Amino acid sequence: xxxxxxHKKAAPRANLGRILGAASDLFTRQGFHGTSTRDIxxxxxxxxxxxxxxxxxxxxxxxxxxxxxxxxxFRPDQPLIKALASTAFPDHIExxxxxxxxxxxxFSAYILLIYVDVVEFGAKHVARLFANxxxxxxAALKASPAKASLKVARDIDPxxxxxxxTWNYSNYFIMEKLFKVKGHYGxxxxxxxxxxxxxxxKGILAGGEK
Amino acid sequence: xxxxxxHKKAAPRANLGRILGAASDLFTRQGFHGTSTRDIxxxxxxxxxxxxxxxxxxxxxxxxxxxxxxxxxFRPDQPLIKALASTAFPDHIExxxxxxxxxxxxFSAYILLIYVDVVEFGAKHVARLFANxxxxxxAALKASPAKASLKVARDIDPxxxxxxxTWNYSNYFIMEKLFKVKGHYGxxxxxxxxxxxxxxxKGILAGGEK
DNA sequence: TTTCTATGAACGAACGCTCGTTCATATATG
DNA sequence: CATATATGAACGAGCGTTCGTTCATAGAAA
Numbered sequence: 001x002x003x004x005x006x007h008k009k010a011a012p013r014a015n016l017g018r019i020l021g022a023a024s025d026l027f028t029r030q031g032f033h034g035t036s037t038r039d040i041x042x043x044x045x046x047x048x049x050x051x052x053x054x055x056x057x058x059x060x061x062x063x064x065x066x067x068x069x070x071x072x073x074f075r076p077d078q079p080l081i082k083a084l085a086s087t088a089f090p091d092h093i094e095x096x097x098x099x100x101x102x103x104x105x106x107f108s109a110y111i112l113l114i115y116v117d118v119v120e121f122g123a124k125h126v127a128r129l130f131a132n133x134x135x136x137x138x139a140a141l142k143a144s145p146a147k148a149s150l151k152v153a154r155d156i157d158p159x160x161x162x163x164x165x166t167w168n169y170s171n172y173f174i175m176e177k178l179f180k181v182k183g184h185y186g187x188x189x190x191x192x193x194x195x196x197x198x199x200x201x202k203g204i205l206a207g208g209e210k
Numbered sequence: 211x212x213x214x215x216x217h218k219k220a221a222p223r224a225n226l227g228r229i230l231g232a233a234s235d236l237f238t239r240q241g242f243h244g245t246s247t248r249d250i251x252x253x254x255x256x257x258x259x260x261x262x263x264x265x266x267x268x269x270x271x272x273x274x275x276x277x278x279x280x281x282x283x284f285r286p287d288q289p290l291i292k293a294l295a296s297t298a299f300p301d302h303i304e305x306x307x308x309x310x311x312x313x314x315x316x317f318s319a320y321i322l323l324i325y326v327d328v329v330e331f332g333a334k335h336v337a338r339l340f341a342n343x344x345x346x347x348x349a350a351l352k353a354s355p356a357k358a359s360l361k362v363a364r365d366i367d368p369x370x371x372x373x374x375x376t377w378n379y380s381n382y383f384i385m386e387k388l389f390k391v392k393g394h395y396g397x398x399x400x401x402x403x404x405x406x407x408x409x410x411x412k413g414i415l416a417g418g419e420k
Numbered sequence: 421t422t423t424c425t426a427t428g429a430a431c432g433a434a435c436g437c438t439c440g441t442t443c444a445t446a447t448a449t450g
Numbered sequence: 451c452a453t454a455t456a457t458g459a460a461c462g463a464g465c466g467t468t469c470g471t472t473c474a475t476a477g478a479a480a
Contacts (some may be wrong), residue, residue, distance in 0.1 A: 015456085030243075031242075031243055031329045032244070033240075033244040034242070036440080037439080037440060038439085038440095046456085046457095047458060048441090048458065049442080049443080049456075049458065050455075050456050052441070053455065058441090115329050118325065118388060119325050119326050119330070120241040120243075123388075123390050126389075130394060131391060133391070133394045150416070151415060152416060153414060154416065155408065156405065156409065156414060157405070159396070160397060160402075160405055161409060163394075163395055164378070164406065165414075167382075167385075168381075171377065171378075172377075175340070179328060179337070180333050181341060184343045184344060185344060185370050185373055185374075186344045187370060195367070195370055195371075196374065198365065199366065199371060199413070200409065200414050201414060201415050202415060203363075203410060203412035204363060205363065206360070206361055206362060206363045207363070223429085225429080246465065246466080247467080248464085256431095257431045258433095258466095259430075259431060259468080259469080260430050260431070262467070263428080263429060263430075264429095267466080268466065
């Protein structure tokens with residue numbers, strides 16, 4: 001950071017990161033309209049007016065936050081993206097479970113901001129994300145090392161099955177994390193991951209035991 | 211020195227319902243902090259001050275709304291509650307799917323208000339709802355007409371399986387309805403219900419075909 | 421019946437405060 | 451110098467809430 005020598009000097013645009021961090025903290029805890037620009041400036045340790053050197057409006061700041069997280073979320077090295085690309089679906093379903101858990105933990109702020117957008121903006125800024133959801137999963141499956149079509153039952157669409165598994169896991173951990181319930185199934189995380197994988201592989205009905 | 215009021219003749223406490231209805235509309239569209247008491251009074255066709263004849267504070271109005279919906283949601287004649295009580299789990303898994311769809315449609319306002327609470331109040335008012343979730347499903351299963359333990363594979367906890375099925379369906383339709391994506395799996399509602407039931411019964415892997 | 425009193429829903433101006441945003445100004449860098 | 455960054459007072463609009471008041475109605479008293 002300090003590429004300049006002995007003299008004290010703030011890194012250029014250092015306050016940008018502080019503003020984004022403070023806004024993320026507050027928006028995720030009190031929502032958009034429940035957070036004031038003075039709150040953000042105060043937590044960031046920055047003057048009120050300085051926020052407007054970086055963002056035209058409060059909503060623009062919110063949108064920038066969403067964009068920043070989105071960019072990070074979909075990078076190939078992030079847990080769920082990596083798992084979707086490398087997992088031999090429908091083998092190793094558990095791997096998708098653990099990747100979902102890691103992702104929800106790592107990106108809980110992002111997920112909460114998406115909920116904020118749904119609640120306070122009618123999903124205005126995130127609708128695009130969900131509109132083409134299926135094609136992302138289809139691409140992941142196509143690039144997958146295993147031939148899913150061979151191992152998935154012939155009467156099941158592999159893409160839909162992959163989405164079902166992934167979202168089941170994600171929603172489970174979202175409920176744990178965001179709704180602040182610990183073990184709402186009465187199970188530890190690993191046990192829940194194993195249970196879901198067991199059901200997804202062979203079904204609930206007796207006769208499908210391993 | 212007051213003005214002459216234009217009083218409408220109406221049933222006593224008739225405005226209570228109008229206030230609750232307007233608040234529900236607005237809170238679900240703009241969130242709690244994004245909705246002003248003047249907005250609510252205006253939409254309800256009621257004076258600003260009159261709101262405070264019924265509710266001590268704006269937050270109290272919000273909490274009353276949540277309580278009203280909760281009471282209605284858990285009545286025995288509501289679709290999902292009825293389905294959980296009467297369905298012979300794990301038979302007729304589809305019935306849980308259709309009941310979930312009906313419930314999400316009928317109670318979309320309630321569900322959105324729960325999200326509002328999560329986003330703007332840190333789940334303060336709804337945490338209790340989720341804390342003892344498992345016991346509700348366990349009770350439903352106990353009162354179920356079929357002996358679930360006989361038909362569920364021996365290595366699967368029937369209560370957890372019932373929760374998994376129900377929440378999978380609910381979360382699917384919540385995403386359809388609240389996030390405003392139509393057919394995010396690329397399937398019509400009935401097809402999605404059938405697909406999920408198929409997977410839950412016999413699993414994804416080849417060899418479990420019907 | 422008529423008259424009086426008590427009740428509480430309804431009103432909306434007003435209060436004190438906070439909101440998002442702007443702007444004149446200051447400072448430091450290059 | 452010019453440029454980028456920072457400050458916080460100031461602005462006007464809007465906020466949740468309060469409060470003095472009006473008035474339709476109900477019941478008691480005559």
